Amino acid sequence: MKIVETAKIAEAVCRLALKAGVSLTADCKNALVAAEKDETGAAKFALSAALENERIAAKERMPVCQDTGMACVLIELGQEVSLSGMPLSDAVNEGVRRAYAAGNFRKSICDPLTRVNTGDNTPAHLHVEIVAGDGVKITFLPKGFGSENMSRLSMLTPAEGRQGIVDTIVEAVRLAGSRPCPPVVVGVGIGGSFDSCTYLAKKALTRPIFSHHEREDVASIEREALEKINALGIGPQGFGGKTTALAVLCEVAPTHIAGLPVAVNMQCHCVRCAEEVL
Amino acid sequence: MKELALPLSEEEKRSLHAGDCVLLSGTVFTARDCAHKRIFELLDADMPLPFSLKDTFIYYAGPCPAPAGRAVGSCGPTTSARMNAFAPRLIDLGLGGIIGKGEMSEEVAAALVRKGAVYFAAVGGAGALYANAVKKSELVAFADLLSEAVYRFEIEKFPAVVAMDCHGGSVYSRTTYQGIRSGRCPSE
Numbered sequence: 001m002k003i004v005e006t007a008k009i010a011e012a013v014c015r016l017a018l019k020a021g022v023s024l025t026a027d028c029k030n031a032l033v034a035a036e037k038d039e040t041g042a043a044k045f046a047l048s049a050a051l052e053n054e055r056i057a058a059k060e061r062m063p064v065c066q067d068t069g070m071a072c073v074l075i076e077l078g079q080e081v082s083l084s085g086m087p088l089s090d091a092v093n094e095g096v097r098r099a100y101a102a103g104n105f106r107k108s109i110c111d112p113l114t115r116v117n118t119g120d121n122t123p124a125h126l127h128v129e130i131v132a133g134d135g136v137k138i139t140f141l142p143k144g145f146g147s148e149n150m151s152r153l154s155m156l157t158p159a160e161g162r163q164g165i166v167d168t169i170v171e172a173v174r175l176a177g178s179r180p181c182p183p184v185v186v187g188v189g190i191g192g193s194f195d196s197c198t199y200l201a202k203k204a205l206t207r208p209i210f211s212h213h214e215r216e217d218v219a220s221i222e223r224e225a226l227e228k229i230n231a232l233g234i235g236p237q238g239f240g241g242k243t244t245a246l247a248v249l250c251e252v253a254p255t256h257i258a259g260l261p262v263a264v265n266m267q268c269h270c271v272r273c274a275e276e277v278l
Numbered sequence: 279m280k281e282l283a284l285p286l287s288e289e290e291k292r293s294l295h296a297g298d299c300v301l302l303s304g305t306v307f308t309a310r311d312c313a314h315k316r317i318f319e320l321l322d323a324d325m326p327l328p329f330s331l332k333d334t335f336i337y338y339a340g341p342c343p344a345p346a347g348r349a350v351g352s353c354g355p356t357t358s359a360r361m362n363a364f365a366p367r368l369i370d371l372g373l374g375g376i377i378g379k380g381e382m383s384e385e386v387a388a389a390l391v392r393k394g395a396v397y398f399a400a401v402g403g404a405g406a407l408y409a410n411a412v413k414k415s416e417l418v419a420f421a422d423l424l425s426e427a428v429y430r431f432e433i434e435k436f437p438a439v440v441a442m443d444c445h446g447g448s449v450y451s452r453t454t455y456q457g458i459r460s461g462r463c464p465s466e
Contacts, residue, residue: 042439042449045299046401049437053354053404063352066342066405066425104351106342106425115312117424146357146379146402178380178450179357181402237401238380238450239297239439270403 001082002134004278006091009083009136012276013073013095013124016140018103020274021063024054027209028185028246028271035183035236035243043241050236050269061103065270068105069142071096071124074206080134093122108145127199136278139206147184147266150176153198156260162221165190165262169225170232172264173245178238181268185209186229186248189263190218191255200251201265206273209247222248236269246271281435285333285374291396296447298440302398306337306377306433307418310356312426314364316419321367328419328428331371338378340425341415342405350415350431352405355379358397362386369395377438381450391446399441399449411436 024032032054036047057064073092077083085091100107100121107121125143152172156164169188176184189200212219225248235241246269255261282290284304294300307329309317320327338358342351358365358378365376366389375395376382379402390397400408414432421427442448 042297042299045437045439049401049404049407053401053407056410057352057406060406062345062406062409063342064405065403066340066352066354067356068342068352104343104345106340106351108340108425117426119424149357178399179359181379237399237439239399240449268403 002078002080003082003084004136006083006085006088008278009088009138010091010094010098012138012278013092013140014099016138016274016276017071017096017099017142020140020142020272021068021099021103021105022057022061023272024064025209025271025273028269029054031209031246032269035246038243039236039241042239043236043243046237046239063103063105064272065144065268066106067108067144067146068100068121069144070109070148071121072141072143072202073124073126074139074141074203075126075128076131076135076137077128078133078135079130081136088128089123089126092124092126096120096122096124137275138278139273139275141202141206141273144268144270147180147268150180150266151201151264153194153261153263155194156262158258158260160260164260165221166225166228168262169248169264170228172266173229173234174232176266177234180266181270182234182238183236183243183246183269185246185267185271186225187265187267188248188250189261189265190250190252192253192261193255194261196253197261198263198265200253201263204249204251205265205267206275207249209271211249213250215252218250218252222250284335286396288394291375291394291444294396294440294443295445296440296443296449300398300438300440302377302436302438303434304432306335306431308337308339308341308429308431310338310340310426311360312423313420313428314361318364329430331368331373333372333374335375335377336368336373337431338376341429342425344415348409350409350412352409353412354405354408355400355402358382365389369393381448382442387442387446387448390442390444394444396440396444397442398438400436400438408436
């Protein structure tokens with residue numbers, strides 16, 4: 001049994017949050033550079049501003065976007081690990097609390113009814129998967145709500161099949177239009193249950209932009225949906241153009257014989273994600 | 279690129295067309311969801327507002343806290359569509375215009391035409407870049423709302439695109455996304 005102090009997890013969450021908040025992933029930056037070359041007019045203007053913003057944020061350690069997000073923390077916890085110290089969720093929240101204060105990040109979490117701000121961006125959205133081995137992999141995804149608000153879940157029928165899945169993904173992006181800060185990255189969950197399907201969609205957003213699903217039938221859905229989305233013409237910031245999405249990333253899980261859940265989790269063009277293994 | 283000083287004259291507003299890229303300087307007031315709700319409560323109760331709406335530009339934004347030595351932290355625009363329910367009444371009360379991001383409703387478009395106001399889109403996700411364009415920041419009202427409070431910003435060379443103009447033009451027109459190509463932008 002390997003013993004891991006949860007205080008170390010708090011430190012790691014803090015480190016990851018501070019890193020993710022002020023930088024785009026390398027893949028995201030490369031995708032924006034390529035898209036900027038492809039666009040003209042207001043769309044090019046918007047992408048140039050996004051790239052200039054990335055340089056300023058990295059140099060001055062300022063948040064890339066003022067929406068420093070809901071703290072989504074995905075932990076893959078090896079089953080040979082024994083956690084010691086404060087409860088895991090307290091440790092994760094402590095890491096978030098420290099990072100959002102130290103980094104001058106916006107505190108964006110509030111009560112859903114009274115709208116009173118919790119003041120420290122907690123609680124984090126923590127998801128733990130128990131996996132084989134003795135590692136603790138922590139992924140920090142600060143999720144802005146301009147894009148989160150444009151996400152949706154469709155409970156398709158099995159008869160709708162592959163075509164229904166592609167249409168659902170493309171329609172979600174069309175309906176979102178300019179609002180989620182395109183070019184977007186589209187995280188898609190296919191299968192599972194009402195709730196696990198949405199988690200698959202979120203988890204898909206932690207994959208590198210230029211990756212493809214290992215199953216060819218799933219990768220072909222990613223390719224077809226991306227092509228159709230970029231034919232919509234919405235473009236960067238909705239200003240019109242060729243680049244409406246940078247990537248479509250799908251994750252799949254077995255589902256019930258009666259169902260075909262499809263969840264679409266929208267991510268803006270500021271892909272901020274950091275991970276570490278303890 | 280066209281440089282504009284806020285507030286805008288009627289003539290300046292009429293000269294703007296959807297798709298034009300501009301640099302804005304002058305005074306704006308931040309307000310987003312909760313601040314709008316408070317402003318509407320004051321209007322409904324016939325109480326004075328914390329700032330005059332006449333010719334004013336509202337910036338839909340909720341900034342990050344200011345680091346030492348800076349006027350403000352990261353402060354890009356938030357999604358304007360959430361303010362669709364609020365914007366027409368404020369425009370009718372004399373608001374000069376709005377800065378935000380993303381499409382707004384037909385009702386907002388009609389109010390812009392009716393009153394000769396303009397809606398500028400800032401670039402979403404460019405928070406650090408916009409922090410550099412804010413030279414002064416002062417808390418004006420609703421301090422308890424934290425980042426959602428109303429702040430007066432003095433902005434300088436703040437990059438934006440005319441999103442919806444006072445002639446009914448929109449950069450977001452769903453059927454004519456190509457319409458944007460008539461805009462005057464640096465690369466064209």
